Amino acid sequence: MATISDVHEQVKQKYGSAARAVAEQGSMRACCDPGLKCCDPITTNLYSEAEKGQIPEKAVRASLGCGNPTALIDLREGETVLDLGSGGGIDVLLSARRVGPTGKAYGLDMTDEMLALARENQRQAGVENVEFIKGEIENIPLPDNSVDVILSNCVINLAADKNRVLSEALRVLKPGGRFAVSDVVVRGDVPEAVRKSMTLWVGCIAGALDEHEYLAKLKAAGFEGISMEPTREYNVEDARQFLTDSGVDVDAIAPTVNGKFFSAFIRASKPTQDKPKAACCGPNCCGTPA
Numbered sequence: 001m002a003t004i005s006d007v008h009e010q011v012k013q014k015y016g017s018a019a020r021a022v023a024e025q026g027s028m029r030a031c032c033d034p035g036l037k038c039c040d041p042i043t044t045n046l047y048s049e050a051e052k053g054q055i056p057e058k059a060v061r062a063s064l065g066c067g068n069p070t071a072l073i074d075l076r077e078g079e080t081v082l083d084l085g086s087g088g089g090i091d092v093l094l095s096a097r098r099v100g101p102t103g104k105a106y107g108l109d110m111t112d113e114m115l116a117l118a119r120e121n122q123r124q125a126g127v128e129n130v131e132f133i134k135g136e137i138e139n140i141p142l143p144d145n146s147v148d149v150i151l152s153n154c155v156i157n158l159a160a161d162k163n164r165v166l167s168e169a170l171r172v173l174k175p176g177g178r179f180a181v182s183d184v185v186v187r188g189d190v191p192e193a194v195r196k197s198m199t200l201w202v203g204c205i206a207g208a209l210d211e212h213e214y215l216a217k218l219k220a221a222g223f224e225g226i227s228m229e230p231t232r233e234y235n236v237e238d239a240r241q242f243l244t245d246s247g248v249d250v251d252a253i254a255p256t257v258n259g260k261f262f263s264a265f266i267r268a269s270k271p272t273q274d275k276p277k278a279a280c281c282g283p284n285c286c287g288t289p290a
Contacts, residue, residue, distance in 0.1 A: 072092045072265050078102040079148040083153030084137045085109060089118030096130045107132040107239035138164040145174045152181040157208045166221035179223060183262045184208040191253045203262060216267040223268035232263040
């Protein structure tokens, strides 16, 4: 089993490489780096032409997500938004425009190269109500009850401790705050060869949760109003290149992989107030004499 530090190091290496590729070779799409094992169709055609026209091209090229979380939710003027694993900043910059000058959008990332690229994209976009901060999604460096909306794009499945991520997300959300993420999810059992590959973990596949487990973890963390909407289903042909490059016998596992992985929009909210404790059921409950 990969440790948290193992996963962090792998993510930093791969996404740092992607950021450098975009920064140094602006015409190159980050996902074309064969080391990333995160290629079409997962990362393509996620944003409209109108959205892409609002932000620098390098922010689009550095996007390695599996969905468009900004399309998940109605952002309101003056709200504070946090993007977990913000990468090149595409979702942060789009969100900042929607919440307006009285709102704010934070981007949290642990990779120095991605943070540098995101800040340069912010400068080029001329968006002031944005702050990119360094940190881990398992330990969000923001106060309790400080954000209205949490977004994330194919990042939570990279975390080794997903329970901690969801607990931290709930902590920093304001009461009634909304959670709206895109993630890769699994339906049913997956071959152990896929689960064990760290390269695939970084490619958003091996760390993906079973759909029912994902929903259960959100509930256990304290979220309510939980829903999951599948958006794209992947088959073994979609994954043939990066599975083969990772040493997996694609044809052998195809029957047990096809239809098992899909991208989904996942929504939830933080309760508006603490749930009341169960009523006392007898004269001597809680150790209090009658």
